């Protein structure tokens with residue numbers, strides 16, 4: 198597993214433990230007390246590192262190549278995830294994965310940005326950066342969910358919508374804009390979890406929802422800290438500064454009223470334990486599905502979503 | 515995203531039309547064909563070069579003057595102003611940037627909204643100002659656009675929005691992004707009551723503004739040569755590592771790709787807007 202720079206001391210301890218285990222096997226010596234001692238130290242160190250992370254470090258965790266991806270989480274959370282493909286106009290965009298399944302007793306439509314875990318996967322998934330057809334696939338399936346009265350669950354995990362020739366030709370701006378407007382009017386509840394990187398309009402394109410949750414080490418931002426730094430300081434390396442000033446961590450996003458709550462991750466982040474992360478997400482989503490099941494007046498669902506975004510913004514008058 | 519390009523090109527950016535208004539600045543060089551033009555002639559031609567038809571960028575005041583009935587504009591929500599709620603500082607504090615932009619422009623933020631008459635027909639109108647911090651959309655722009663659309667839901671007069679914006683205003687962080695959702699949500703309510711919305715996409719319109727209300731018109735119009743994009747040309751060139759074709763992301767390119775309904779010369783805009791609202795508006799009185 199890839200080690201983040203600030204985890205290096207922890208990694209050293211893990212390597213040492215592995216060495217000692219190997220040694221005790223080969224040399225037939227009992228090193229168990231030494232191993233236990235180092236394991237305890239590693240646990241303490243892990244807690245220390247993860248209780249005092251800088252926003253820049255959180256950004257790194259949110260982009261960790263081993264973080265659980267949308268598709269894997271769907272499979273962990275749903276009884277029987279059936280993937281559905283295509284926008285019916287141009288092609289199937291592998292940067293967005295969607296489909297139907299049962300979450301306990303609830304029929305749900307799930308939609309999420311899809312990143313890969315290695316170079317080959319990431320090239321196929323375009324690093325989780327959708328083209329317009331990705332947003333159109335998402336919208337097609339949201340409308341289907343509405344038709345069949347299925348709640349929608351979306352997972353956000355993208356650096357942003359893809360900035361490319363074909364994407365512009367086929368109307369990236371229009372595709373995102375349309376999703377924002379159409380999501381606002383949906384008659385079924387939409388629950389969103391930012392599971393990793395919430396990058397700009399490309400994230401929001403599947404995020405106009407009744408409830409928005411942030412995973413503990415997820416981020417949500419109008420622009421990447423690097424992009425912001427290169428504009429304002431002409432130096433992308435100043436992203437440690439902008440990652441602070443943009444206020445993009447889970448607690449910031451909740452404090453600003455954009456997300457409803459934070460979903461706790463296993464110690465050290467979701468990439469250490471996918472099942473535990475999936476279980477935490479499932480619990481929160483299920484709680485909401487149960488609550489929305491009782492709301493039969495669709496106007497209430499629309500009104501709640503409208504007012505959620507209507508209130509966003511700070512100004513003087 | 516593409517506000518990147520705007521900042522990067524700040525130095526070599528085209529001079530704004532405001533600059534041309536400095537007293538004594540009687541002659542102007544066309545930014546496209548370099549023809550030297552008499553300012554009075556340029557103004558009487560809607561700030562369009564008589565020689566090459568280049569459309570100069572114009573201020574909200576000029577647009578009101580060129581397109582709507584004289585003195586018919588009744589401004590709304592002019593008192594809404596920006597707040598530096600993140601105490602955001604880069605090379606300059608956001609609070610100071612605001613003050614400077616306000617002093618230079620005499621207005622509080624990057625959009626003006628209100629009611630106006632178009633050949634006697636009442637419309638709700640918003641005009642964005644690229645001269646104010648690159649027309650960037652923060653809480654104020656989002657709120658004023660939303661209130662304008664909500665006014666349309668109430669008074670049933672057609673809504674016309676002229677965009678000119680580099681996208682979301684970074685200094686307001688995530689809340690600037692959320693203005694895209696807020697304004698688009700309001701448009702879903704406008705659509706539900708069948709009030710026509712005409713988006714006039716002006717030069718330049720990029721990023722979060724294009725990816726929200728700018729592209730959501732029942733009819734999308736634009737002026738010749740207008741830059742319209744989600745990601746700016748420089749970002750795309752960096753991503754795909756190749757030069758972009760000529761005319762990429764310009765008005766004519768968007769027409770060809772089906773993203774706008776018409777590319778309209780400025781001198782024809784007033785009549786066309788009038789014809790469209792009269793044709794589309796189911797709530798208006800018949801002629």
Ligand SMILES: [Zn+2]
Pocket residue numbers: 544545546547548549563564565566567568
């Ligand atoms: Zn000219």
